[in-house]
Amino acid sequence: MPGRGGCLDGAGTWACQIFGRATPPSAPRHQSKIQPTVGDLQAQLVSWRGEGARIGPLPGDEGSARLTFLSPDRPPSQELVAHCMSRLASLAYSRALTSAVGAATESVLAACGFQVAEEMVVLTKQLDRDQPSAVPPPGFSLRRSRRRSASGVLLLDAASFPPEWRLGGMGLREALRATPRSRMSIVHGPHPAGYAITGMGHTGGFVQRLAVSPEHRRAGIGTALLSDGLAWLHRQGAVQATVNTQSTNQVALSLYRRLGFERSSQRMAVMSVSKFN
Ligand SMILES: CC(C)(COP(=O)(O)OP(=O)(O)OC[C@H]1O[C@@H](n2cnc3c(N)ncnc32)[C@H](O)[C@@H]1OP(=O)(O)O)[C@@H](O)C(=O)NCCC(=O)NCCS
Structure with missing residues (x-):
């Protein structure tokens, strides 16, 4: 851009x-x-x-x-x-x-x-009964965030995206409120290392945000977060998950394709x- x-x-x-x-x-x-x-x-x-x-x-x-x-x-x-x-x-x-x-x-x-x-690029994936599961690497744990302060997530978001794409407090609130139900999961090491927001709409699910801090990338954290979000969507009754990313974001596209997403005409x-x- x-x-x-x-x-x-x-x-x-x-x-x-x-x-x-x-x-x-x-x-x-x-x-x-x-x-x-x-x-x-x-x-x-x-x-x-x-x-x-x-x-x-x-x-x-x-x-x-x-x-x-x-x-x-x-x-x-x-x-x-x-x-x-x-x-x-x-x-x-x-x-x-x-x-x-x-x-x-x-x-x-x-x-x-x-x-x-x-x-x-908009990608979709049909959600099957048996969603592939993935756990974070040793030393890290994935937890659903229920009442924790969001400041750690905002710091992580700021470290993961260039300035003009950072969510900020309002953007984070909007990501969580964009669908009737949403889930924010965080992978913790000594500090938050990655987070994802997944939203359940009326007819399908959305991967709203996914970020792993630069020093913890390529260790399977993104895969664990995405798998967790897809499994949650399936439990919520979604039959399809949708995500979008820039056409130049080859890393994210590779991750989504690896987990079964395909390009949509949307x-x-x-x-x-x-x-x-
Ligand atoms: C996209 C992102 C979440 C991936 O997180 P991650 O924890 O590094 O991903 P994983 O370690 O689980 O990697 C899974 C797959 O993603 C792809 N991938 C990850 N890093 C890659 C890289 N540097 N180059 C090419 N492919 C890469 C590969 O297909 C990889 O599978 P493999 O290791 O078996 O080849 C992370 O790079 C990130 O936060 N990027 C900035 C924010 C962003 O673009 N978010 C997505 C917005 S839609």
Whole structure:
């Protein structure tokens, strides 16, 4: 993904983009412990006739904003997009990047002058009765996080992704709330070494986030976290799991394919705009 100050080209790390809604029907207990980060506090909401979007600074890319539509399961109206663009101009941003959006939202945004900044690859996997199980390497244990402070997870996320892809407190809350049920699992060594968020939607499951700290990679922790999430989804009744990642994230693609995911025809893309008037 292009971007001033962004390090996606060189860092070799990339994000999953969160599927689902950003406004929850209810908040699981562990979410109340998530503290807002500086970027969260600077975020602004734009509302238009029942629709909404959030504008906040894009970490590591001064002058750019992250634009998140708060009902990603239905496309925004052109009026909401126009309101967002005038707010971006009034806040003196020079550029905005969206979170990954589906094809319908992409069409609306393209009509408003946005361009595709990054195409995502969407992969799916049918969940069988016998999910392959994998345990973390010796010295590490995998636990479901129920009431622990999320600060360790935010540090881990920040170490795993380049600035503009980091979740922050608000993003972490949204990942946990994006589906009616979600599970956050953490692999612990002396410190948290990896974490995953898996969400159960109405008809299927989603791998919302997966990260292993750079010093513990290629030891089987990612496989253990993904297997744990898939087994949980199957127990929840999901018959299919979906994940997305950037087409350039060969490491994640290799991991997903190794666990049986196949590329789907579903389209998702990150959109950008730099002229707001
Ligand atoms: C993707 C990620 C979670 C993998 O975690 P991990 O603990 O290193 O993965 P594992 O050790 O379980 O490796 C499983 C498989 O992934 C692939 N893989 C992992 N690291 C790889 C590398 N450096 N090069 C190529 N393939 C790699 C391989 O297929 C590997 O199987 P193998 O070791 O039998 O060849 C980790 O690299 C990461 O956090 N990356 C940054 C964040 C990210 O991209 N998350 C995914 C967003 S969708």
